[in-house]
Amino acid sequence: MTSSTTAHTQLLHSLFEAALDVVHPHRCVPRHMPCPAAGRTIVIGAGKASAAMAQAFEQNFRGEVSGLVVTRYGYAVPCEKIDIIEAAHPVPDENGLRAAKAILQRVTGLTEQDQVVVLISGGGSALMPLPYDEISLLEKQVIHSALLKSGANIIEMNTVRRHLSQLKGGGLAAACYPAKVTTLIMSDVPGNALSAIASGPTVGDTTTCQDALEIIDRYAIEISNVVREKLEKGAYETLFPEDHRLAHCTNKLIATPQMALEAAAKRAQELGIKSLILGDSIEGEAKEAGKVMAGIARQVRHFEQPIKPPCLLLSGGETTVTVKGQGVGGPNVEFLLSLAIELQGAHGISAIACDTDGVDGTAEIAGAMITEYSLADAVHKGMNALQYLGDNDAHTFFEKIGQSVITGPTLTNVNDFRAIFIDVAA
Missing domain, CATH: 3.40.1480.10 (MOFRL domain)
Incomplete structure (x- = not known):
């Protein structure tokens, strides 16, 4: 050479x-901090950058804070007030499922006086899996693995993921309602489509179960008969953008390609x-x-x-x-x-x-x-x-x-x- x-x-x-x-959380997060709420401030999140985002948040937030985020194995950093769970990516595991359930529990029963700060970055789809009751974690894993090898793009993959999860496609925002929700987002998606980043847990979705099913069939992804039937009947529809439970949500892009x-x-x-x-x-x-x-x-x-x-x-x-x-x-x-x-x-x-x-x-x-x-x-x-x-x-x-x-x-x-x-x- x-x-x-x-x-x-x-x-x-x-x-x-x-x-x-330039896109490290310690540079991006402090510029977009919300003010303390009259009630509680709870920080939750998912993604490869979520632990570093949580650390930057608690080091700069002027108020009491608690919470939980889930990140990829090896991506945890020390936090004093926000709990960190590590889980598998790109194929979800039991730790991710446990984290998703814990996050849902943290935001249940909040009031209008409370606020939730959601820290989202790429990888959140796999790291925060909460499939519907008819979908086992094993089937979720098989579908994720098949999508990754299929050649489907991120928009297509996350359209499927949104319609198989309770927290994606605005589902997390619905769980937080009526609390104020501020989501800080680091984009790993071409075009920065908010509904696709970590499958849009606090974002309204214009796609449908039928769209998800068409992608599944296009790439010959195997799913169980019961899941196919649920999709055909529209049983797993996400929140549309005009849903009233999204009225208190603010989504901010803080880092982009x-x-x-x-x-x-x-x-x-x-x-x-x-x-x-x-x-x-x-x-x-x-x-x-x-x-x-x-x-x-x-x-x-x-x-x-x-x-x-x-x-x-x-x-x-x-x-x-x-x-x-x-x-x-x-x-x-x-x-x-x-x-x-x-x-x-x-x-x-x-x-x-x-x-x-x-x-x-x-x-x-x-x-x-x-x-x-x-x-x-x-x-x-x-x-x-x-x-x-x-x-x-x-x-x-x-x-x-x-x-x-x-x-x-x-x-x-x-x-x-x-x-x-x-x-x-x-």
């Missing part, structure tokens, strides 16, 4: 760090490098997105359009992987491997692709990086990049060439971060 390549990788790491810093991209662009500008943000809500199959980004990078390299090198192409969103091989998928690494294959070692192009929560797909790895030498390194080790891509095994590919990015829990989550650096032609 040359000194210039090392400088490129250091730059990309720096951009990712800037993106993570765009904020992370803008922070990276600012860091690049400070280093004298131009950036082009291509979008904060790019979706679709990860390997196809890699091909598209490779085409844009080549246009910049060869024709200096739509931006002149040296420059950065920044993007976010949530791509998907339809897992057909023996690998575990991982949209960021699959995107990156596809990008590398399309670029074929083009001189002066490096890239990083990571999930801001530190977990790409189901792997405890944030993502990876490539340089112009990545494919050559793989060939030297006897590896066939196309075979790894076809087997949905990009995580193993990057691990073997030593280009995985491992952060551990980042305590935030605004979805995918991608940056492609294109140097001046030699």
Whole structure:
């Protein structure tokens, strides 16, 4: 690896760090604190960032507070007044079910004098499962696992999840009524659709049981006959936006993918490098997105359009992987491997692709990086990049060439971060 390549990788790491810093709960939460209520203030929440959000809240709130939040295993941080439960993600477990029941108990029987502060971030759908009585936790787990492998996007997956849970799709807000509800939301959803972030526990929903059933059938997700019958009859409908139980609810976006991209662009500008943000809500199959980004990078390299090198192409969103091989998928690494294959070692192009929560797909790895030498390194080790891509095994590919990015829990989550650096032609 040359000194210039090392400088490129250091730059990309720096951009990712800037993106993570601006959306950390300790920077986002204090700016959106509600005032103390006449009655009690109860903090509840779910998501990969919820424990860090709870810590930031109790350190800055000027009043008495109590509560409970549920976060992913390994993502807990110390809190003095707010209880923390850790549970499984992306497939729910007994701890998540226990946490959901405890949260429901905390908000039952409140009055108009009380307020509930709900801390929501990505991962909340899996971490706060409270299925209807006819749906066992095991069936919920099977459905979650099937959705994750199906190639369904986050909007589709959470449409199904909303209609199988008592707390999603406004259900949590209904349980809090008539208390005032303020929800602080960190978005991990393309387009920041509030009803889709953690499946919208305090947000009205315009989708129906029929919509959920159509998605289930589209991706051939197996469900029991009793659940199918309930969906067909509309027995699991969520709260519509005009429901009176939502009248006391305020939902605030406090961190978004765009904020992370803008922070990276600012860091690049400070280093004298131009950036082009291509979008904060790019979706679709990860390997196809890699091909598209490779085409844009080549246009910049060869024709200096739509931006002149040296420059950065920044993007976010949530791509998907339809897992057909023996690998575990991982949209960021699959995107990156596809990008590398399309670029074929083009001189002066490096890239990083990571999930801001530190977990790409189901792997405890944030993502990876490539340089112009990545494919050559793989060939030297006897590896066939196309075979790894076809087997949905990009995580193993990057691990073997030593280009995985491992952060551990980042305590935030605004979805995918991608940056492609294109140097001046030699």
